[in-house]
Amino acid sequence: MAEATTYIQQSNITVMSILKKLIAFSVVILTAIALCIPSTSFAQDVKVVEMEGNDQLKFTQTEITAAPGQTITVKLTTVSRLPATAMAHNFVLLESTADATEVAQASARHADNEYIAPDMEDQIIAYTAMAGGGETVEVTFTAPETPGEYVYLCSFPGHFMAGMKGILTVE
């Protein structure tokens, strides 16, 4: 019995030492991979953000982070079985100085202009067309150079008030 116990203990020690070697090896490999990717190159690449707008009046992505001046493409897909006149979404990114409620309320009156108030365009950095159920719209723009938080919203009537918004953080 004593011999058997010793054997089990030894084999446990062997398994543990193999595991430790495997973990150490993984760390070395992961570090090597991380070192091969220059982090500065990310800031120059186009950042593609894909999100959905749904019947719960929410964007599936409510936070975007970007570097100053980074090129960003936002692709927004509306997931809904309702007609576009009843349910459509867009992505409207505002200047940091903009009054989001003011822009949303004014834009809600401009169904003829994709729900964008023409006299509010100086408060808007970028916006997409409206996407009805099953449709995808996109816009490519340059992130502001000034670090900070920039609100984006959906300007379909009532959606921003219901909480259809998010924050682009430039840092």
Ligand SMILES: [Cu+2]
């Ligand atoms: Cu919406």
